[in-house]
Amino acid sequence: MKRHIPGLTAGTRNANDFLEGLFLVRVDHVNYRWHPQKPCFLIRFVILEPEELRSRCIPGRLYCTPKALWRLRWFLREFGYDADSLGREKVDEKALLGLTGVIRTSRKALAGRSLLNFDGFAPPAEWESLSIAGHAGIQNEKKVSHAVQLHTD
Numbered sequence: 001m002k003r004h005i006p007g008l009t010a011g012t013r014n015a016n017d018f019l020e021g022l023f024l025v026r027v028d029h030v031n032y033r034w035h036p037q038k039p040c041f042l043i044r045f046v047i048l049e050p051e052e053l054r055s056r057c058i059p060g061r062l063y064c065t066p067k068a069l070w071r072l073r074w075f076l077r078e079f080g081y082d083a084d085s086l087g088r089e090k091v092d093e094k095a096l097l098g099l100t101g102v103i104r105t106s107r108k109a110l111a112g113r114s115l116l117n118f119d120g121f122a123p124p125a126e127w128e129s130l131s132i133a134g135h136a137g138i139q140n141e142k143k144v145s146h147a148v149q150l151h152t153d
Contacts, residue, residue, distance in 0.1 A: 019058055020107055024049035024127045026100045027079070028057065030093045032064075039064040041072070041091075045103065049127060058105065060116050071118070078102075078121040100124045 025045035033040050045058045062072050076086055079101035085092060104120035122130060 019047075019053065019056065020105055022102065022104050022130060023047050023053070023058065024100065024124060024131075025058065025103055026098060027096050030096045032091075032093060037065075041093075043096075048100065049131065058103070058116070060105075060118055062118070075101075075118070075121050078123050080123065102127050102130055 023045070025047055027043060028046040029042075029044040031042045033042055040061045040063045043060055043062060045060070047053045047056045047058065062068075062075055064072060072091075073086070076091070079096075079099040081091075081099065082095060085095065101124050102120075102122040103118055106117045106119050108115050108117050
């Protein structure tokens with residue numbers, strides 16, 4: 001027997017569903033996933049700014065492989081994670097909930113799939129200056145990726 005189920009395909013993603021750009025976000029959900037080659041944190045951010053995208057979610061992964069730990073450290077430092085816990089090399093999933101900061105995202109195509117990249121992190125105090133610079137850069141260059149450079153280590 002075949003059944004028609006309205007809305008079944010509504011949950012599928014296409015390439016236009018990814019939000020690219022600069023966002024002020026809050027950590028809404030965190031879950032550690034162990035995998036022999038690629039352990040990671042599954043993170044869901046809720047957008048706080050820009051206002052027109054408020055309350056939309058950005059899901060993503062931060063890998064915990066030796067090669068990718070620099071990005072996890074960058075995220076934890078910029079979002080204000082407890083320095084003492086970080087110094088002891090401990091990450092408490094519950095302590096991550098509610099942390100705020102700035103992220104820059106982009107889309108990358110790999111093997112025919114579109115993936116979301118976290119290109120940068122910054123503390124929430126830098127949102128105003130980054131968003132103003134980003135908005136001016138978008139109008140002048142029509143490209144977000146070259147308009148704003150978030151600082152690295």
